[in-house]
Amino acid sequence: MYKSKLKTLALSISVTIFAASxxxxxGESLEASIRGLDMWWEIVFPSLLPFFIVSEMLIGFGVVKFIGVMLEPLMRPLFRVPGVGGFVWAMGMASGFPAGAKLTARLRQEEQITKVEAERLVSFTNSSNPLFIFGAVSVGFFQNATLGIVLAAAHYIGNVCVGIIMRFYGGSDRNDVRKETSNKKGFIVKEAxxxxxxxxxxxxxxxxKLLGDAVTSSIQTLLMIGGFIILFSVINKMLYHLHITTFLAEGLSTLFLLFRLPEQLSIPLISGMFEITLGSKLTSGVTEATLLHQAIITSFILGFSGFSVQAQVASILAETDIRFKPFFYARFVHGLAASVTTILIWKPxxxxFSNEQLSNAIPVFARHNDAFWTDMLYWFKSAGPIITILSLVVYMILYAQKRSV
Known part of the structure; x- marks a missing residue:
């Protein structure tokens, strides 16, 4: 009872301080809100919407079940999840946060996976998409497309490490018993x-009807994601102006010195733990650090995902019986694994593949890659808002029709 009252008091004080801020x-809150809104309607919404709609259609048509049977011999021994986890993993890497959580929740609602399997699956199928890693972070913030290869490799290798570690999660849980209804002796393609x-x-x-439901469900999820992006953009800004970010960063200074990292990277790390875009941008601006140090911190930020993404995942998982704690702990593991991998793969x-020696110069041969990802970002920034507005109009029409029936 005492713990519950203390939690209520802490939440009440926090919300009151936030409202007062x-x-x-x-002015600062409006600026942060606009920054979050721009990121949502220019990039997040148009990049995620096609993946969400296609995923819903593939699940409805049974294609995911087909993939699940085909990938069962791979996913079950490696990660202790059903074959359908391979589809979730691929879509999560291609489309980015929080597609893995949405698809995992959907599979759990359809009882294609058990509760423990869902908690394992959601822990390693949520990741940044290549457009964000190469376009926004590497080219947009660091002006270095070659760095994107290291960040992407470390990020996705870290995902695999999390999946392998999480295979041991719930080993003693009796609910993690799934009766296979398929006949393993048969021809696998025919069975699939x-x-x-x-x-x-x-x-x-x-x-x-299936298409309409897919569009409606996808846009509802993306509206929720937009709300979280804007909210945490404002929270991050308020924490900075209230000097809470600086206070927390000072506590990390000793740890940074222990690992021989510049203490100037502590503030970007704290900011990145709340919102990955701002944290990555601040990290790229720390001139006192070498590019390797910046890459290590950025890899941790991308792996940890930020409380903004974690809140999105928590909201999606709340519709099921999937627990959030395993996902939260896995984010620390992913961040650490990605940072260590960055160190290991830096030289090879x-x-x-770069003329740099831990500097921030741009290699000549990488300029065409810079142009490609810059063009991709420019296209999303130009066409993204139009796609978002048209999609919202379609959603309102479908929603009105659904309500009138």
């Missing part, structure tokens, strides 16, 4: 097609 610093056909017949929705990858 918004009143006392309206039978599962696809059976799933399609069980979903009696016509194609038009970055120093080998």
């Amino acid at each position: 918004l009143i006392l610093m309206p 097609f039978s599962a696809l056909h059976k799933t399609r017949l069980e979903d009696k929705r016509p194609i038009g 990858i970055y120093e080998r």
Whole structure:
């Protein structure tokens, strides 16, 4: 009882301080809100919407079930999750946060995976997409496309490490017993097609209804994601102006000196633990640090994902019985694994393919890569808002039709 009251008091005080900060610093809060909104409607919404809609369609048509049967011999021994986890893993890497959580929750709601399997799966299927790592971080912040190879490799290798570690999670849980209904002696392709056909017949929705539900569900999720992005953008800004970020960073100074990292990187790390975009941008601006040091901190920020992304995942998982704690602990593991991997692959990858020697110069041969990712970001910034607005109009029409029926 005492612990519950203390938690209530802490939450009440925190929200009150946040509300007072918004009143006392309206200009700063508005600036942060606009920054979060720009990121959402220019990049996040148009980049995630197609993946979400296609994923819903693939699940409805039974294609995911087909993939699950085909990948069962790989995913089960390696990560102790069903074969459908391979689909979630691939879509999570391609589309980015929080696609892995959404697809895992959907599979759990359809009882294609157990609770423990879902908690394992969601822990390593949420990652940054290549556009964010190469376009926004490497080219946008560091002006260095070669660095993106190191960050992406470390990030996705870290994902694999988390998946392998999480395979030992819930080993003694009796609920982690899944009866395989398929006949392993049969031809696997035939078995997979039978599962696809059976799933399609069980979903009696016509194609038009299935598509409409996919669009509605996807946009609802993206609206929720947009709210979290804007909220945590403001929270991060308020923490900085209230000097809370600086206070927390001072506590990390000793730890940074122990690992021979510049203490100037502590503030970007704290900011990145709340919101990865701002943390990565601040890290790129620390001139006292070498590029290797910046890459180590950026890898941790990308792996940890930030409380903003974690809040999005928590909101999605709240609709199921999947516990959030395993995902939260896995983020620390991912951040540490990505940072260590960055150190290990720095010489064989970055120093080998770059003319730099721990400096911030741009290699000549990488300029065409810079142009590619810059063009990609420019396209999203130009067409993204139009796609977002048109999609919201379609959503309102579908929602109105659904309400009138």
